[in-house]
Amino acid sequence: MTIELASAGDTEDPAAAGDRPSALDLLTQQVRDLVDAVVLTGVPQDELVEITAELAALTDRLRALRRTSRHPLAFDPEGVPRHAGNAVTGSANPYALPLVSRVTSDGTIRAELSFRQIHEGPPTSVHGGVSAMVLDQVLGQAVAVAGGAGMTGTLTLRYVRRVPYGEPLVATAEYLRTEGRKSWAEGRIALPDGTPLVEATGLFITPRLWTEGTAGSQ
Numbered sequence: 525m526t527i528e529l530a531s532a533g534d535t536e537d538p539a540a541a542g543d544r545p546s547a548l549d550l551l552t553q554q555v556r557d558l559v560d561a562v563v564l565t566g567v568p569q570d571e572l573v574e575i576t577a578e579l580a581a582l583t584d585r586l587r588a589l590r591r592t593s594r595h596p597l598a599f600d601p602e603g604v605p606r607h608a609g610n611a612v613t614g615s616a617n618p619y620a621l622p623l624v625s626r627v628t629s630d631g632t633i634r635a636e637l638s639f640r641q642i643h644e645g646p647p648t649s650v651h652g653g654v655s656a657m658v659l660d661q662v663l664g665q666a667v668a669v670a671g672g673a674g675m676t677g678t679l680t681l682r683y684v685r686r687v688p689y690g691e692p693l694v695a696t697a698e699y700l701r702t703e704g705r706k707s708w709a710e711g712r713i714a715l716p717d718g719t720p721l722v723e724a725t726g727l728f729i730t731p732r733l734w735t736e737g738t739a740g741s742q
């Protein structure tokens with residue numbers, strides 16, 4: 525397999541690296557595949573013990589040199605926050621789906637996504653907290669793109685239908701309005717035909733500290 529990597533030095537800036545993944549992106553995706561495999565594995569106990577030892581050795585290799593700073597926050601040309609460490613979107617975070625959002629011509633945030641079995645809550649359905657996390661992110665992005673980036677103050681959800689995993693879904697969000705440091709957005713996770721599964725409204729507050737010049741951390 526030939527893998528074309530981003531150049532050394534531009535791994536923190538996917539825009540500068542074009543569409544080429546960094547080695548860290550590839551490692552992160554491999555770990556996601558590993559996590560999926562762990563949830564679904566049926567290999568025998570002795571094999572599990574051996575694999576665990578191999579993974580412990582790999583973990584030690586990664587720990588040999590630790591970052592001394594968090595991944596930086598950047599914005600893509602459409603104004604969508606990009607943060608490699610983000611729990612929902614992060615290209616360097618195995619925990620992230622990762623969710624990839626874009627801004628449509630009318631300013632809507634739109635992300636195609638597919639949950640996996642690791643996101644299971646009730647049998648055969650996605651955990652409600654996982655849906656909430658995705659909605660928190662896309663509503664926050666809608667507000668950020670509109671110029672009112674902030675921390676979530678309130679997030680209100682209506683779980684309309686069960687959310688399946690392993691099927692294509694769409695998350696969308698629209699900015700509604702701003703009053704002072706408060707901005708509101710609404711959004712939903714839906715089937716590709718638009719049938720809503722989870723609906724959300726959220727209030728995002730630009731922290732006083734940010735308006736005084738301290739950078740945000742999402």
Ligand SMILES: CCCCCCCCCCCC(=O)SCCNC(=O)CCNC(=O)[C@H](O)C(C)(C)COP(=O)(O)OP(=O)(O)OC[C@H]1O[C@@H](n2cnc3c(N)ncnc32)[C@H](O)[C@@H]1OP(=O)(O)O
Nearest residue numbers: 605660661664665668673675676677678729731732740742
């Ligand atoms: C940069 C790129 C980003 C990029 C963003 C990318 C998308 C990221 C999406 C994920 C976002 C998250 O998950 S954020 C993580 C989850 N959220 C949090 O951890 C927030 C924790 N809470 C806080 O840090 C704070 O309470 C804040 C920042 C929300 C507010 O603090 P503050 O700045 O000191 O504001 P404060 O003066 O107290 O209040 C201002 C006004 O807001 C009201 N208010 C305050 N808190 C709340 C609240 N929880 N719910 C309702 N209203 C509230 C007050 O009554 C007041 O109204 P009035 O008197 O003016 O009428």
